[in-house]
Amino acid sequence: MTLLLFKKIILPLITLAFQSVALADNTDSPYFKGGKLDAFYDRQDNGSFQVNSLLWSPVVKGGHGIIVSETGAKDINYYGGFVRPLLTHPEWGDLILGAQSIIQGNKNQVEVQGEYRLPFGLGFGGGFVDREYNEPDVKFAKISFRNKWQDINYILSTQWQxxxxxxxxxGYVAVYNQSLMASWGNDGEQWRSTFGYIAPDRGEENLRPALEVFYVDNSIGKVDGSKDLMVTASLGFRKGFLSNESRLGRAMGPTGVEFSNPLGFLAPNFNRRQTDWEVGDFANFRFIHKTLSNGKREETLETAIYPLQFLLGNNNLLSALFVGVGNTSPNPGKDGVSGLFGYHKRLGNFESSARVQHDFDRNDTSLFVSVIQWL
Structure with a gap:
């Protein structure tokens, strides 16, 4: 069943997406305007590496990636995509359909979900996850409603899983305006909550702080999972990860079917999380704390500072250089202090970044390179 779904749904979805880009004759098209082609390469010192590529547009978001292990584990291939076919006909409502797959050896996992929303905001959706073998499958159905009162947007959803x-x-609830956002939700196996803040825009050359606190407790259901906290902040918000549109994907859970940042149950998937140096300008910070079901903890701290942006502004080429420090605990058995440097710059419609990070305690060096072509 999973292989059939993969062949019939996922591969055609990805093929259609990239063929559409190749045939697009201008970027004023509502199907591609503001979209991007995004690819990255991430290599760890032990030789394992990940390659990911995706198309991100107003009507199609999908991609493919592979994690290649050089420590004996089998490679992981993952594919997926979401489509929004009624984009240019809002009077018909909104339809979002998605499918994702993970293949490792002879083990296939498939996820399919979708939601139709009437023009006035009432939505009906559902989906399933087929993991094969003895791993737990998931089925869900949901009803949602989204609307706006003055400058306040709100989303309510109730679900069976x-x-x-x-x-x-x-169910889940999210309330937000241009500056603030709060959300909470519970699906029986986990509850999650987010808080976000974005300062008013005072111009590109001025500081614009932004903050997100994101928490997920996976220990409340039948399966005792981890408790995860992630805090991300920047002194120079510029859309992307810290925007409300991106935050909705995390806030509304794996059943959210939020096209602005489509996620789901399966991981890894094509939809990558922005790195700490991509989050914003001037200075960025990310802290991740994980409490495992056995009581042990894992913590990661990452910072990226663009020192010359404070002196030269954002338009100077030298302002693209960043430095930072990191700390991972345990790593394993002891803290791992690391230093990093690199650059991140957008010139016209082309954006690129590269980062080298060295862990001084483990004597490990990792490399990350990304390229983005804006449509």
């Missing part, structure tokens, strides 16, 4: 032959009721 079946996980490991257990039925759960749940």
């Amino acid at each position: 079946r996980y490991q032959n257990q039925d759960y009721a749940g």
